[in-house]
Amino acid sequence: MHASPTAGLVDALAARLGRAHVVTAETDLAGHLVESRGLYRGHALAVVRPGSTEEVAFVVAECARAGVPVVPQGGNTGLVGGGVPYGGVVLSLARLNRIRALDPINATAVVEAGCTLKAVQDAAEAADRLFPLSLASEGSCQIGGNLATNAGGTSVLRYGNARDLVLGLEVVLADGRIWNGLKGLRKDNTGYDLKDLFVGAEGTLGIITAAVLKLYPRPKLRATAFLGCASAQAALAIFERLREACGDQLTAFEYIPRFGLEIVLKHAHGAVRPLAGDHAAYALVELSSPQADADLMGALETVLGGLIEEGLVEDATLGASEAQNRALWYLREMLSEVQRNEGGSIKHDVAVPVSRVADFIEEATLACEAAMPGLRVCAFGHFGDGNIHFNLTQPVGMDKAAYLAEWERFNRIVHDIVARLDGSISAEHGIGLIKRDELRLYKDPVAIDLMHTLKRALDPHNILNPGKVVALEGEMPAALPGRG
Known part of the structure; x- marks a missing residue:
């Protein structure tokens, strides 16, 4: 009888991290198995909480040796199923929460991935500087997750997305090696800009453990x-x-x-x-x-x-x-937050060129209202950078489950209009699970092929957040909410 590939893995992780930081009890796992909207619920062997980059590398290397998936998780405030595990180990970065350095003259901060966004904002303010990323969940979301999803927020108009606020990264790769790219340089032409591979990759190519962030003069x-x-x-x-x-x-x-x-x-x-x-x-x-x-x-x-x-x-x-x-x-x-009080909501996080944003709102509103009388359109958001949260609230009195079962039909209506206007089906929330299969319908096939090539090159055994962003052969279908 052959031993399970996971036999001894939990004990090995506990021996290095300490038993308190390797969680296996079902009641303690529960909060890590579902994202904030509750659209998907997963399962995991354990939640591990390393306290350093070296411990993250150890966890990844041990999981790679055992063939066990690793799902990195920050504040777990995601909205697309990207942090929900389907087996394997959840790697919580919450203990990597130090501000390693802050340089007011270079206008940079070196921070660990588990720092909350609010903690980074506060550290910058204490130095009379501004870190401009601003989200509703800033008290609980973590920098690692912000970068892994290329978060947007309310200040993109002036300062750009999370990607625009990063100068360097520290990343643990799928084999447990550590890439140290923590340089606070605004000019560095020494080959490929590797950091951009990992920002927005949702932990599928590597696990961000620290970053060099840009700071700005603090508004007075x-x-x-x-x-x-x-x-x-x-x-x-x-x-x-x-x-x-x-x-x-x-x-x-x-x-x-x-x-x-x-x-x-x-x-x-x-x-x-x-x-x-x-x-x-x-x-x-x-x-x-x-x-x-x-x-x-x-x-x-x-x-x-x-x-x-x-x-x-x-x-x-x-x-x-x-x-x-x-x-x-x-x-x-x-x-x-208040939309949930009005019943089921079919949500779209889309972007179009700023010059077309009003056209999109008007055309998509008419199309969706025609498709379901009584539907209430809640199109709002970051108008100045072309990002609209095109959310559709159920008709008054309609059964919620029956309404959410229409998610795919409304995806087609809304996303077809977005595509025709040269837009994107994901502006700031990421792809995760909810838009993984949708991506194949709208992304350039050559781009999809390049994404698969990168995934296979950097994570050949598919252990880093498998099933998210790009689907490799044999991976599970990504059922839409209301259908799974």
Whole structure:
């Protein structure tokens, strides 16, 4: 009788990491087997919690020797099933949580993958610098996961995605070797830029254990406004005028539909109506500057005054204090959370060229409403960088399970329009499991082939987060929510 390939693996890991950091009890595993939306539930042999890069390398090498998959996991705030394990070992990076170095003059921070985004933001602020990545889950999401999914957020308009905020990485490879690419250089032409292989790869090519992040001058002033307008087309015109007038001072332009504001006011505790009347569309605008004497409010008032005279802005309110600014941002930040109170939601995280974002919202809204009478479209998000969360809320009174069973039909409607507008079916949430098979329908076949080539080259035995992003031969089907 042959021994199981996993025989002795847990004991070997516990001997190196300590028994307390190798979790096998079902009750302790439970929180690591499902992501925040609960769309997929997996299973695992154990959750391991290494405390150093060398321990991560040991875990990966031992799992590779035993032929056991490794699923890296940060704060487990993902939305596409990318962190859900289907067998093998969950590798939690929570204990790798040190700020290793911070260089204000070079404007860089070297941080470990288990640092929460908020901890990195706070460390930068303590040095009078800004780390600009900003997400609703910043108190619990971790930098390793942010980089592995190439996270976006509300500041992409000014600072770019997570990929744009990285200068170097430290990565554990599928055979347990450690690649040390932690250089804080803005110019380095010594061959291939390896870090870009791992940012956005969702742990399928290597496990990020540390990163060199870019810092920026900390804003000393902010000016926030909440605008009401007649349509997505009007919002696009407003955005273009603000960008022309304010340049890099325009750091956020978030779009909210009427339905979105209505459900926030209905369900979010403490939400206050920002404008007296109702409007078909809204925009949350922020200007910021590192100059303490910048007249941001004056600049905003001047542009908005002209837009109001032209009828593009129907009504507006400006935050007169930091408390009022936070109250306006609260309306946007609660929008994702409150949707669950209205029933089932079929979600799409898509991007189109900024010039086509209003066309997309209008065309996709009409197509989806025609496909299911009573459907409520909640299209919102990062208008200034072309990323729209095109979420579809079930008709009032419809059975939730029956509604979610329509996910694939609405994927085809929405994603076909995105493709025709030269867009992307995943803007900032990643591919994971939920969009893995969808990717093959819309990605250039040559690109898919190159992705498979990279996966086989860097992870020849397919032990790193198998089944995610790209499907190799024989891997499990990626059932959509409502069908599995």
